[in-house]
Amino acid sequence: MRKKTLALVLALTLIVVGVVSGTLAWLTAKSDTVVNTFTTSDIEVKLEETKGTSVTGGKEFKMIPGYELEKDPKAWVVAGSEDCFLFVKLDWANNTYTSDETTKSYLDWTIADGWELVPGETNVYYRTVTSEQMSADNGANNAFPVLKDNKVTVSGDITKEQMNAFTTATLPKLTITAYASQLYKSAGVGFTAAEAWNNIANK
Numbered sequence: 001m002r003k004k005t006l007a008l009v010l011a012l013t014l015i016v017v018g019v020v021s022g023t024l025a026w027l028t029a030k031s032d033t034v035v036n037t038f039t040t041s042d043i044e045v046k047l048e049e050t051k052g053t054s055v056t057g058g059k060e061f062k063m064i065p066g067y068e069l070e071k072d073p074k075a076w077v078v079a080g081s082e083d084c085f086l087f088v089k090l091d092w093a094n095n096t097y098t099s100d101e102t103t104k105s106y107l108d109w110t111i112a113d114g115w116e117l118v119p120g121e122t123n124v125y126y127r128t129v130t131s132e133q134m135s136a137d138n139g140a141n142n143a144f145p146v147l148k149d150n151k152v153t154v155s156g157d158i159t160k161e162q163m164n165a166f167t168t169a170t171l172p173k174l175t176i177t178a179y180a181s182q183l184y185k186s187a188g189v190g191f192t193a194a195e196a197w198n199n200i201a202n203k
Contacts, residue, residue, distance in 0.1 A: 044078035066156035075178035079136035
């Protein structure tokens with residue numbers, strides 16, 4: 001009888017424990033969800049010139065010996081672009097002639113302040129541009145002049161005969177192109193100007 005009573009007590013105890021444990025509320029928690037979306041980045045660069053007479057494919061300037069010609073090309077990086085190197089490339093054609101066995105230029109110019117020559121190049125200049133220096137207003141602010149004092153100077157040695165000998169194909173021409181390339185190759189590690197210039201495939 002004692003064994004039966006003990007067995008009954010044990011059985012009732014197990015039932016009670018089972019009922020109680022089935023109703024316990026364990027402490028749990030869940031955080032808010034954070035969704036990571038990875039957006040794209042880009043660089044946009046622009047070049048503009050207001051002086052000169054607009055012609056198909058560019059601007060036209062009349063050469064007068066000894067004159068300074070107003071010429072105001074300016075480059076800028078559009079706001080929202082990544083920090084970058086801004087480059088300008090100046091390609092002259094037909095700008096030299098020989099006089100008294102000396103090579104001279106029909107037109108002289110100086111690069112504007114703030115530009116540096118890319119190492120290893122003769123006609124490509126650069127500067128770095130950060131977000132604070134970018135322009136959201138079509139270049140009205142934060143644009144960088146390309147030529148010092150916005151001018152080129154016509155040689156005073158050019159003769160009327162030389163100018164009369166020009167043809168459309170032999171007139172002096174200056175082609176300016178602006179480029180940009182990202183400033184950093186990884187967080188905190190920058191490209192050199194020469195490396196960044198070499199990164200530009202369509203130059």
